[in-house]
Amino acid sequence: MKSQQLxxxxxxxxxxxxxxxxxxxxNSFVILTPGQAGVISILGKARDGALLEGIHIKPPLVSVxxxxxxxxxxxxxxxxxxxxxxxxxxxxxxxxFRLDPxxxxxxxxxxxxxxxxxxxxxxxxxxxAFKIAAARRTVEEAITKRSELKEDFDFALGNRLAKYGxxxxxxxxxxxxxxxxxxxxxxxxxIAEQRAQRAVYIAREAEQQAQADVNRAKGRAEAQxxxxxxxxxxxxxxxxxxxxxxxxxxxxxxxxxxxVMGSESKGGVPxxxxxxxxxxxxx
Numbered sequence: 001m002k003s004q005q006l007x008x009x010x011x012x013x014x015x016x017x018x019x020x021x022x023x024x025x026x027n028s029f030v031i032l033t034p035g036q037a038g039v040i041s042i043l044g045k046a047r048d049g050a051l052l053e054g055i056h057i058k059p060p061l062v063s064v065x066x067x068x069x070x071x072x073x074x075x076x077x078x079x080x081x082x083x084x085x086x087x088x089x090x091x092x093x094x095x096x097f098r099l100d101p102x103x104x105x106x107x108x109x110x111x112x113x114x115x116x117x118x119x120x121x122x123x124x125x126x127x128x129a130f131k132i133a134a135a136r137r138t139v140e141e142a143i144t145k146r147s148e149l150k151e152d153f154d155f156a157l158g159n160r161l162a163k164y165g166x167x168x169x170x171x172x173x174x175x176x177x178x179x180x181x182x183x184x185x186x187x188x189x190x191i192a193e194q195r196a197q198r199a200v201y202i203a204r205e206a207e208q209q210a211q212a213d214v215n216r217a218k219g220r221a222e223a224q225x226x227x228x229x230x231x232x233x234x235x236x237x238x239x240x241x242x243x244x245x246x247x248x249x250x251x252x253x254x255x256x257x258x259x260v261m262g263s264e265s266k267g268g269v270p271x272x273x274x275x276x277x278x279x280x281x282x283x
Contacts, residue, residue, distance in 0.1 A: 027060035035071040037101045039108040040064075050104040066108055072098050073114070076174060077123050079130035087139035092175040093126060093153070095168065103165030111164065121164050129156035139178050146173065 030051070032038050038051035042063045051065065058065060073096070080090045099107060099117075111117045133152035134142060142149050150173055158168045 024060045029057050030065045031055050037070050037104045038065045038067050039105050046108050068104050072096050075118050077126040079127045081131040081134035083134050083139040085138040088179045089134050090177045094172045094174050096170040097166050097168050100165045107165045125160040129153050132156045
């Protein structure tokens with residue numbers, strides 16, 4: 001009976017010892033995959049030197065390894081600011097970043113988790129960087145020169161986050177909004193510009209029409225001048241005779257019954273009179 005009890009006790013002790021060995025063994029190392037970095041904390045105190053990918057030995061039971069993702073992270077962060085002309089401007093930025101593996105220990109000591117990094121570091125610094133970029137231009141320039149606004153924002157944000165061990169890889173403006181008052185002002189300005197362009201078009205059209213009328217008048221005046229010179233020149237009376245004959249021949253006027261050519265004056269204009277009325281044919 002005693003031997004049986006002794007055997008059970010030994011089995012229990014062996015099981016406990018084996019469990020402790022397994023527990024200690026599992027807590028004596030940590031495996032980090034590519035894209036991860038770890039920080040060892042022994043009795044609550046972070047140890048210098050980040051752990052990178054691979055297997056690492058650590059003190060069992062009294063140490064904890066905080067693992068951080070070093071791959072690219074993306075978060076959308078809202079921001080608001082006043083422009084140079086005191087207009088309200090709001091935006092939403094998509095920020096791609098990753099943690100600097102050489103500063104993971106400092107990140108662990110000062111910021112803690114990734115959620116804290118986003119809420120306590122990235123969000124407020126995004127707001128400040130946007131204020132710097134927006135204050136350098138008017139709201140109209142912020143819209144028409146969006147790429148320049150983004151360059152200023154990227155530069156300011158990158159410098160601010162670098163000291164926290166955060167590397168900004170890329171940013172993009174997801175949304176950019178301005179106040180309803182400015183939207184109305186832009187609409188009114190566009191309408192005014194369209195009206196002005198229409199007025200300029202009408203003025204140019206009228207000017208061209210007036211110039212065309214002047215040109216036609218000059219053409220008629222020149223034609224009349226040339227005709228007058230022709231009539232004054234030698235043989236001008238023959239031109240008048242020819243015109244009169246053509247008018248009579250083509251029926252441009254009432255057809256005469258008698259055509260009398262002046263005999264006393266060479267080149268005189270033909271004298272035409274109508275004998276079509278039978279009353280004038282009586283003897």
